[in-house]
Amino acid sequence: MPQSASTRRPARFLDRTTPPHILTLVLLTGLSALTMNVFLPSLPNMTTWFQTDYWVMQLSVSLYLGLNAVLQIVIGPLSDRFGRRPVMIWSLVLFLVATLGTLVAPTAALFLICRMAQATVAAAMVLSRAVVRDMVAQDEAASLLGYITMGTAVVPMLGPMVGGLLDERFGWQASFVLMLGAGLAILALTWADMGETHPRLRAAAQPGSVAGAGGPANLGGTGELLASPRFWGYCGASAFASGAFFAYLGGAPFLGTDLFHLSPGVLGICFGAPAVGYALGNFLSGRFSARVGVNPMVLAGTLVNLAGITVLILIDLAGFAGPVLFFSLFSSIGLGNGLVLPNATAGMLSVRPHLAGTASGLGGAMMIGGGAALSALAGAVLVPGSGAMPLLVIMELTSVGAVVSILLVILRARRIGF
Secondary structure (H helix, E strand, O other), X not given: OOOOOOOOOOOXXXXXXXXXXXXXXXXXXXXXXXXXXXXXXXXXXXXXXXXXXXHHHHHHHHHHHHHHHHHHHHHHHHHHHHOHHHHHHHHHHHHHHHHHHHHHOOOHHHHHHHHHHHHHHHHHHHHHHHHHHHHOOHHHHHHHHHHHHHHHOHHHHHHHHHHHHHHHHHOOHHHHHHHHHHHHHHHHHXXXXXXXXXXXXXXHOOOOOOOOOOOOOOOOHHHHHHOOHHHHHHHHHHHHXXXXXXXXXXXXXXXXXXXXXXXXXXXXXXHOHHHHHHHHHHHHHHHHHHHHXXXXXXXXXXXXXXXXXXXXXXXXXXXXXXXXXXXXXXXXXXXXXXXXXXXHHHHHHOOOHHHHHHHHHHHHHHHHHHHHHHHHHHHHHOOOOOOOHHHHHHXXXXXXXXXXXXXXXXXXXXXXXX
């Protein structure tokens, strides 16, 4: 059970006997975001470097997201069994080995294998969420997650900008050198600062405790969670809302080069537009979630997503979709996701609090797995001359799915009082 505010141990920076400092959680989640998007402006140049087709290099997004989803299913239960700290540290070590592989890979196939292996960094996102839920209750967790992800919103905003500029000056490999350096620094910080937060394992570590380490990895908890309609509703809202963003990840680099003829540096700047809205949405979540509650916040975010994409479709139909207006309006997707994700995550982790790690992994797997499929679909439907409409239609449909998912949670809660 999460500890109350009066009994939980305060986090002390660089003290492995206390929960991790919020800065450590921000940097961990930021590393996960950086790995996902910093290199995206380089995809066209990577296509040329490896002498392959764009859709092959676009697999560095969809395959990465697919394995990321699979790993989250495993990481959560493993952390419920062995603890948050050891699973986080080993995952970061494997991430660093994989990143070295991307830099020395001689072929596109070997590069994609190493790129997929980078997905072990999924532990940074999964376990940061679980750590928060270990320490505080549902609505407070939503607020804290909002502030943490607000801090990391600068990475999606600046990552593609930095990646594009690094590509122009040093080549596409520079983005992966940046990931390697950031990973090394954050591994050192995690080792020095992150104490164990799992309630059972923390209790077992206390002097005189007779609590054991526990049974096998809690894979059975997956069935318990999947039997809950409430869990499905929060996962659906999270997966569909973020699905619009993942479709954007898969399609926007192509549109920037084929439709608007932008350079990697300019594309990187434009590409970061959703992160501006995401930072604002996370700030609003941090400020109001504990007061308003998670369900109203999730509903507001899904409606913002839907409204923003609808406006984009109308503008595109009217023929006014220039690069500045097109990418600027995508900030509404960031705003909607900033409202949805911290609150939907807090909701799914609170369905069965003793399974917070499993719930974080399973919910994240649904979100990332759906994102992988949508990213690949966006890359497939966008062909020279197609324009932006295929991408916008995909994003509109996923936004509708998010609204329906949270409405089902709200209506069921009112009917049966859960």
